[in-house]
Amino acid sequence: MTTVHSAHSIQVHNPADGTVVGAVPDQDRDAVAAAAAALRAAQPTWEEIGPAGRRKWLLSWQDWLIDNSARLSEIVRSETGKPRATADIEVPAAVDLMKYWANNAARFLADDHPKPHNLLGRTKQLTTCYRPYPVVGVITPWNFPLLNVFFDALPALMAGAAVLVKPSEVTPLSAVEIGRGWTEIGAPPVFSVVTGSGNTGHAVVEAVDYLQFTGSTRTGRKIAAACGDRLIPCSLELGGKDPAIVLADADLDRAANGIAYGSMFNAGQVCISIERVYVEEPVYDEFVAKLTERVAALRQGDDARPYSADVGALATPAQRDIVQRHVDEALAAGARTTVGGKSTGTGTFFEPTVLVDVDHSMSCVTEETFGPTVPVMKVADEDEAVRLANDSIYGLSATVWTGDKQRGEKVARRLEAGAVNVNDSFANMFSFALPMGGWKQSGIGARWGGAAGIRKYCRQQAITVPRLPMQKSEVTWFPASKIKTRALITLLQGMAARGKRRLPGPRS
Ligand code: NAD
Numbered sequence: 001m002t003t004v005h006s007a008h009s010i011q012v013h014n015p016a017d018g019t020v021v022g023a024v025p026d027q028d029r030d031a032v033a034a035a036a037a038a039l040r041a042a043q044p045t046w047e048e049i050g051p052a053g054r055r056k057w058l059l060s061w062q063d064w065l066i067d068n069s070a071r072l073s074e075i076v077r078s079e080t081g082k083p084r085a086t087a088d089i090e091v092p093a094a095v096d097l098m099k100y101w102a103n104n105a106a107r108f109l110a111d112d113h114p115k116p117h118n119l120l121g122r123t124k125q126l127t128t129c130y131r132p133y134p135v136v137g138v139i140t141p142w143n144f145p146l147l148n149v150f151f152d153a154l155p156a157l158m159a160g161a162a163v164l165v166k167p168s169e170v171t172p173l174s175a176v177e178i179g180r181g182w183t184e185i186g187a188p189p190v191f192s193v194v195t196g197s198g199n200t201g202h203a204v205v206e207a208v209d210y211l212q213f214t215g216s217t218r219t220g221r222k223i224a225a226a227c228g229d230r231l232i233p234c235s236l237e238l239g240g241k242d243p244a245i246v247l248a249d250a251d252l253d254r255a256a257n258g259i260a261y262g263s264m265f266n267a268g269q270v271c272i273s274i275e276r277v278y279v280e281e282p283v284y285d286e287f288v289a290k291l292t293e294r295v296a297a298l299r300q301g302d303d304a305r306p307y308s309a310d311v312g313a314l315a316t317p318a319q320r321d322i323v324q325r326h327v328d329e330a331l332a333a334g335a336r337t338t339v340g341g342k343s344t345g346t347g348t349f350f351e352p353t354v355l356v357d358v359d360h361s362m363s364c365v366t367e368e369t370f371g372p373t374v375p376v377m378k379v380a381d382e383d384e385a386v387r388l389a390n391d392s393i394y395g396l397s398a399t400v401w402t403g404d405k406q407r408g409e410k411v412a413r414r415l416e417a418g419a420v421n422v423n424d425s426f427a428n429m430f431s432f433a434l435p436m437g438g439w440k441q442s443g444i445g446a447r448w449g450g451a452a453g454i455r456k457y458c459r460q461q462a463i464t465v466p467r468l469p470m471q472k473s474e475v476t477w478f479p480a481s482k483i484k485t486r487a488l489i490t491l492l493q494g495m496a497a498r499g500k501r502r503l504p505g506p507r508s
Helices: 028-048 050-067 069-080 091-107 147-159 173-184 198-207 217-230 252-268 281-296 315-333 383-390 405-412 482-496
Strands: 009-013 020-025 124-132 135-139 162-166 191-192 210-216 234-237 242-246 274-280 338-340 351-358 372-380 395-403 419-422 458-466
Touching: 020 069, 020 191, 028 135, 028 162, 028 191, 028 198, 050 091, 050 147, 050 173, 050 395, 069 091, 069 162, 069 173, 091 147, 124 147, 135 147, 135 198, 135 252, 147 162, 147 173, 147 191, 147 210, 147 482, 162 173, 162 198, 173 191, 191 482, 198 217, 242 252, 242 383, 252 274, 252 281, 252 372, 252 395, 274 281, 274 383, 281 338, 281 372, 315 338, 315 351, 315 372, 372 383, 383 405, 395 405, 405 419
Parallel strands: 135 162, 135 210, 162 191, 210 234, 242 274, 242 395, 274 372, 351 372, 395 419
Antiparallel strands: 009 020, 124 458, 338 351
8 A cells, every 4th residue: 555666666556455556657857857848849839729729629628538437437446445426526527627617718818908097008008918837737636636637737728838747646547547538639739747756746846837736735835945946936725624613503414414524525535624623512412413423324445336435545554644643642632532533444444533522732633634533622602613713724614504694604704714615515616616725824826716717827918009100209218308307297296196296396
């Protein structure tokens, strides 16, 4: 199950049973630079064909994805140990995202013609246009090996950039297949996948013009520093410790079902997993009983009989060890489990676990766990819940559970998080019209969210074109003169200042 690096290749394992399921090259700096150079050479033509030309390729890729969905889903499963029901979602979610960008990119990338801000500006036609960064690097983690690539590669490609992907060394096989698909449909060579570990990722940062990163806050910090050195922009989608607030007026059955799903889906390996729950005192006992019942009912296993498992393996032994450490440290400090608490089976499985009697001194509440555990805390009221929810270095997303939707929205606006779902888990993630991004140490920038989600891969270019017939010279040009300078001051001050300060003349 450990990722094995030989001199030139990396073995990929199925964490559910430890079998080797593939191998990819561990590509070095030269290989990455060569891939980036080839992309750079092909990109201008890709930009030239415009959004309508690129749309055709995107939809052709979408067809390929659907036609190969069963095989791709198996590859996702083989390198992650996910149950089928979880792996099967990746292709359709990517298909949906493809439609979003295919249908909206042209509109989002259209030139803007802003109104001039003053009278002088009216002598020009003003245009802002959106020109892509030539080569965009996309570095991804292992939790959704197929979707994570599409999340960011699609808008970058539709913006007219060429895209260089470096998937996680733990789960590179899905990304390699996606690259194969792009070639198979005969698309222009503006999408490439390089494989390897952190060094390969660093080489990508050195070779591209914009870097989109999804992964841990620890690596994100290194990438931001490397991008800073090169003075290239980056956007970072990092870790989280998402709180859920259960108010006393909530429908407790829905809250328990939603929080069981939001904390255990993909074995808790979702950046926006619910990782801590604050429950108002009057309903605490009842909620804990209901959540425990839901979590205890989850079926865990390798899904040998299709769709017989809800919760699969963790992606690596290291990930399982983090989960075990968080649980052990909590128990040693006085917490209790109401269900679960240990690893099971031969693979990297960890029992779906509910922790109670926890507090903010424990690692299970302060650090990102990224596993199937959910600590629950009792709070006196809404104010305490909001204060504790905001007491985190992270600010990715949050949920609020209440019978009063208006109250839910009011609480949402008090939370320091990039997204808040009222009475639901993950809803923001599948609303591509909304931005998805983290506050605080959960990230910089955001993906999706209408025009901003594609324009982020573009450099803005300002163009002015005269509206009036051309003269040989302009009054503001050389030679300088007192009269011309005074006229300019009078004009600018007259247009911009207030009251009598609009009038020219000396002032002490
Ligand atoms: P990670 O940071 O260990 O690795 C992510 C990627 O970065 C991998 O491809 C890795 O090879 C590469 N990398 C490592 N060192 C590098 C370096 N110095 N330069 C360039 N690239 C480097 O993260 P992970 O363990 O694969 O994924 C889990 C993390 O991802 C969790 O923290 C999770 O919250 C986060 N995540 C965030 C989002 C989001 O949208 N905010 C989504 C999914 C996962």
